[in-house]
Amino acid sequence: MVSDKTLPVLAILGGTGKEGPGLAxxxxxxxxxxxxxxxxxxxxxATASELNEKLGVTTVQGMENEQAARLADIAVLTVVHTAHQAALEGLREALQGKILVDATARVDFRDPRPPEPPSAxxxxxxxxxPGVRVVAAFQNVPAHALKKNLGASMDTDVLICSDDLPAAQQVMALAQAAGMRAYYAGGLDNAVVVEGLTSILISLNKHYGTKTASIAVTGIDSR
Ligand SMILES: NC(=O)c1ccc[n+]([C@@H]2O[C@H](COP(=O)([O-])OP(=O)(O)OC[C@H]3O[C@@H](n4cnc5c(N)ncnc54)[C@H](OP(=O)(O)O)[C@@H]3O)[C@@H](O)[C@H]2O)c1
Known part of the structure; x- marks a missing residue:
């Protein structure tokens, strides 16, 4: 696949872990x-080189979070949940004027419980x-599933929350480009419920011995 220069440039902040490289x-x-x-x-x-090699492309670059945020049109935050606030503090200036997609689910894998409001x-x-348009998304999309069957549709839905509907719609397009079904699920306060669903998904994975439990919305024909 050749890169399309009409598409937004995406920065994956904290993109060296599990979720970030999967989305990337x-x-x-x-x-x-x-x-x-x-x-x-x-x-x-190093992560960028690994991804370029795996995919047979040259369109993945790597740099420090701040520079990545400055050069991107849309930034996606995938730092470990305990670093959420500290990471954002250092990126406030660099993110002005951009969309920030927040994939944070504040759930401890060892003791999964839904987090308290407000949402991440x-x-x-x-x-x-207000100079940054925050969109909460991908908190229920397992890293393991992202890395399998690239190019094929994923068996997962994405609930997208933002106070800014046009920004949410841009992120819905990103989810669709990655092979997921995407639904606008209301404002940012609703995202605490989406984070809480991650607690349920981790519990399902533990009980059923899987790594890829996710969610599906029924009753809406979104095509
Ligand atoms: N894993 C999943 O399946 C999954 C699914 C849905 C949502 N999420 C969410 O996605 C986010 C990332 O999850 P993950 O499993 O990919 O996490 P992770 O692998 O544990 O960590 C991701 C990255 O966070 C960065 N980081 C660690 N400590 C930091 C600090 N003090 N300040 C700034 N950055 C720091 C590290 O990057 P550098 O060392 O390179 O800076 C690390 O590679 C979390 O909020 C999680 O809730 C994860």
């Missing part, structure tokens, strides 16, 4: 230019201010 692979495969962000440029470059997305919006 799907979008790079769909023709997006990707910048992997990290606290360390060398670590980001609401906290991000408060911290970043």
């Amino acid at each position: 692979m799907r979008w790079a495969h769909a023709g997006y230019r990707i910048i992997i962000g990290s606290r360390q440029a060398e670590k980001a470059q 997305g609401r906290m991000a919006q408060e911290l970043l201010g």
Whole structure:
């Protein structure tokens, strides 16, 4: 797949872990230019090289989170949930004027429980201010599923929450490009429920011995 220069450039901040590279692979495969962000440029470059090699592309770059955020049209936050606030503090200036997609689910894998409100997305919006359009999404999409069968549709739906509907619609297009069904699910305060669903999905994975439990919406014909 050749990159499409008409598509937005995507930065994946904290893109060296599990969820970030999974999302990056799907979008790079769909023709997006990707910048992997990290606290360390060398670590980001190593992940970028790995993804380019796996996908047979040259469109994935790696750099420090702040520079990645500055160069992107849309930034996606996939730092470990305990670093959510600290990571955003350092990126406030770089993110002004952009869409920030927040994939954070504040759930401890060892003891999964739903988090207290406000949602991580609401906290991000408060911290970043009105100059950043925060969209909460992908909190229920398992990293394991992202890396399988690239190019094929995924058996997962994405609930997308934002106070800014046009921004949410841009992120719905990203989810669709990555092979997921996407639904607008209301404002940022609703995203705490979406984070809480991750607690249920982790519990399902533990009980049924799987790694890919996700969610599906019924009753809506979104095609
Ligand atoms: N894993 C999943 O299946 C999944 C599914 C849905 C949503 N999520 C959400 O996606 C996010 C990432 O999950 P993950 O499993 O990919 O996490 P992870 O692998 O544990 O960590 C992701 C990245 O966070 C960065 N990081 C660690 N400590 C940091 C700090 N103090 N400050 C800034 N960055 C720090 C690291 O990047 P550098 O060391 O390179 O800076 C690391 O590679 C979480 O919010 C999680 O709730 C995960």
